[in-house]
Amino acid sequence: MRWMLPLVALIGCDFIEVVDKDIASDTASTYGGATYAYVLVGDRSSTDLSSTAGIDLEGIRLDTPSGGIFYSTLVHECEFGPGREDEADCSGLVGSPGSESVSLGGDGGTVIVSFGGEYIESGATITVYEDGYESGELYDIYVGDTTSSNTGTWTTCAAGATGEFPCEVP
Ligand SMILES: [Ca+2]
Numbered sequence: 001m002r003w004m005l006p007l008v009a010l011i012g013c014d015f016i017e018v019v020d021k022d023i024a025s026d027t028a029s030t031y032g033g034a035t036y037a038y039v040l041v042g043d044r045s046s047t048d049l050s051s052t053a054g055i056d057l058e059g060i061r062l063d064t065p066s067g068g069i070f071y072s073t074l075v076h077e078c079e080f081g082p083g084r085e086d087e088a089d090c091s092g093l094v095g096s097p098g099s100e101s102v103s104l105g106g107d108g109g110t111v112i113v114s115f116g117g118e119y120i121e122s123g124a125t126i127t128v129y130e131d132g133y134e135s136g137e138l139y140d141i142y143v144g145d146t147t148s149s150n151t152g153t154w155t156t157c158a159a160g161a162t163g164e165f166p167c168e169v170p
């Protein structure tokens, strides 16, 4: 139940809501089982936030078991942790990794993305492109069936990840 801890801290925060245009349903009922459509990356960085502003994301990639490669196409939730005070904007995470990164601001920073309607099956690989480990930067990767960190069930794909990190969806 450790996934609940960072989520509790988010209650009461204002999220940037992005209309979900590429997934037919926000619930798993239509595709069922251990199949997901969304990836949540949660910043766990807690040290020296003033100098690192948490993890720095350049992109998120889905490799399907059948060999398909997809980069995030839509940001559903974007929230910065206490290391950043500007308005949360994670739009730089859409598409393949570029030269620019989005710093999530430390513990509590959260982003949820999807991949053009592609479902995320068990055995798929999620790769998070973080621009390189620095001073306590840690993050968790989850897969889920909703567009909100406050609803549904989020399944851990990786905990305490650093740098560029691939995880296999359980
Ligand atoms: Ca950083």
Ligand SMILES: [Ca+2]
Residues within 6 Å of the ligand: 054, 055, 056, 130, 131, 132, 133, 134, 137
């Ligand atoms: Ca970094």
